[in-house]
Structure formats: C-alpha cells, structure tokens
Amino acid sequence: MATVVCPDVFVSHDEKDENLLIDVFLPGAEKETIRLSFTKSGFCVEARDENRDITYFGCFTLAHEVFPDKAKAKFENGVLRITVPFKKEETFEIKVE
Template sequence: MRDQMKLTYIPSAYITHTGKMYEIMVEVPGVKKGDIHLEMTEQGFCLNAEGERFKYSGCWSLAHRVKPETASAGFSDGLLRITVELAEDVKGLEIPVN
C-alpha cells in the first residue's frame, strides 16, 4: 500500500471565559480520542491530532494566565472541549456604546 501525504490543517478554536475559567472548543473531525495530543501551559495550549486522512496542528495564546493543572478535556463527535481555571479572576470595565 502506498503511503499518502496527509494535509495538515489548523483547527478552528472557539475560546470564551467566564471570569473564572476558560471554555475552549476545538474542531478536529475525523480523529479518534487516543490520537489527540494536548499540552497546556500558563500562557496557552498546543494541540496535535492525526486521523486517517488529515492532520491537525495548532497553538493558541490565551489573553489571561491559567492554572494548567486544573485543565480537563473531553472529546465527542469531532469536538474537543477544554476547561481550565484562570490564574486570577478577571473583571473588565464595561464601556457604554453611544
């Protein structure tokens, strides 16, 4: 069987925070849970995953420091869900729009 070159994609990531934690969703369709490699640091995270036809690779910086030891991840239907606590609570100043 001839080896085929797999295309590498940067997956789409959706990042929100509640003031106390980040909630992150990353789209990685076509891979299995055991083929996902995720690393979290205080400043961001990197993900590598490989399916039968595609590879996914990407690193993201986060606007606020996090506690990587609190991170948890779940995977279902091609969607990786990550939660991680912020290193400190974040409160913004609401600006009225005229």
C-alpha cells in the same frame, strides 16, 4: 503525505467567570490520536483523521494566564472541550479626559 490543518478554536468563559472554555474542532479525528499540552499562557493540540489523511495541529496563546495543571478535556462529536481555570488580574478603571 498527510495534509496539515490548523483546527478552528472558540474560547469563552463560564458563567462564574472562573474557567476558560475552549472548543477545538477536530472533525473526523480519533480520540486516541489527540495530544494536548498546556503552559500558563497557551496550549498546543495535535490529532489525526486517518480516513482523510489529515493531521490537525495548532498552538494558541491565551488572553489570560491559566492553571495548566488543573485543565480538563473531553472529546465528543469531533469537538475537544477544554475547561481550565484562569488567573484573575486586578483591573483599574481609567478616567478618560
């Protein structure tokens, strides 16, 4: 029976503050086993490392709503890099008294 591991995830944004950059760490996983699904508020990822009998699985909520239909993903050296544009919200500065 495979060991199930929640992958480490690092989220940042690009220099133009238009896209979220999401790195999902899947050491030993095979690209062909990766399953990635998105909603406007989060994503789920699953992958397998057949050699060590490990299944990576996790679902994550994002701080910003995104445009899931515009997400792009690339897998290289054990890291799944996801780039997805996020919706900008109007912010208001609150005066502290």
